[in-house]
Amino acid sequence: xxxxxxxxxxxxxxxxxxxxxxxxxxxxxxxxxxxxxxxxxxxxxxxxxxxxxxxxxxxxxxxxxxxxxxxxxxxxxxxxxxxxxxxxxxxxxxxxxxxxxxxxxxxxxxxxxxxxxxxxxxxxxxxxxxxxxxxxxxxxxxxxxxxxxxxxxxxxxxxxxxxxxxxxxxxxxxxxxxxxxxxxxxxxxxxxxxxxxxxxxxxxxxxxxxxxxxxxxxxxxxxxxxxxxxxxxxxxxxxxxxxxxxxxxxxxxxxxxxxxxxxxx
Numbered sequence: 001x002x003x004x005x006x007x008x009x010x011x012x013x014x015x016x017x018x019x020x021x022x023x024x025x026x027x028x029x030x031x032x033x034x035x036x037x038x039x040x041x042x043x044x045x046x047x048x049x050x051x052x053x054x055x056x057x058x059x060x061x062x063x064x065x066x067x068x069x070x071x072x073x074x075x076x077x078x079x080x081x082x083x084x085x086x087x088x089x090x091x092x093x094x095x096x097x098x099x100x101x102x103x104x105x106x107x108x109x110x111x112x113x114x115x116x117x118x119x120x121x122x123x124x125x126x127x128x129x130x131x132x133x134x135x136x137x138x139x140x141x142x143x144x145x146x147x148x149x150x151x152x153x154x155x156x157x158x159x160x161x162x163x164x165x166x167x168x169x170x171x172x173x174x175x176x177x178x179x180x181x182x183x184x185x186x187x188x189x190x191x192x193x194x195x196x197x198x199x200x201x202x203x204x205x206x207x208x209x210x211x212x213x214x215x216x217x218x219x220x221x222x223x224x225x226x227x228x229x230x231x232x233x234x235x236x237x238x239x240x241x242x243x244x245x246x247x248x249x250x251x252x253x254x255x256x257x258x259x260x261x262x263x264x265x
Contacts, residue, residue, distance in 0.1 A: 033057070034186065034222040035064055039074070040215045042191035044137075046120050047228055048183035052111035053104040056122055056131070056182040061221065062098065063133050069219040076208045079196045080140055084123055087134035090213055092206055097132035100124075105147045105178035113181045115145035118189060118231050121181040128177040137185060139196045147178030186228035189235055 037044045050057045063069055074085035075092060088094055115121055119138050122131035144161050151158065154169035167175065185192060198210040
């Protein structure tokens, strides 16, 4: 009995050790999810930040996991503003979406996530809590898309994109609500720039539609995370070398002595 028990313990120990080795060999998920968006123009990888916009990230990942984005196109491109996709097929027909989500623009802003070059954010209708599947990638620092703090009062007077507006408070709050960024491009900004440079035209109600169609072939969560790159790294821009300090000319001791204030008697 003792020998049999000993052999059983040895077998269990070996099994546990084997299991540990197997677990160690599995890829460790990234702290922040990373999504690869494979397009007909190349691959874009975005890193998402659940701490800054939890409901927005969850919503986006649901569409990714379901394969919703496969076959959609970038249907709106404004070269000095953003590129937008995630809702229309190649025939500009809008796909059926899930229910809209709450706007998390202020939460994202409070976490330091702004609508600046390389961030991905949710598109929405005029009212704040209307985002569904469509997203956009900022190709400029679009500060006016960030939430804006309004002064007290009703009606309220505030500055918007260089224009002084006076609106009923309820309407002003909608205007100043902002758009929710929830991640940023960590690889493939060159692909984003290719898309932003495309010529566009109007198709019925849809304006700024690229003449050359850019299709999302697939969108998937990366099992093995990549090392995030800065925008400059993605575009191959080297940091500017620090300027060399100017070399002071040699000092003539006699000349220097003559410039020192002399004590007078």
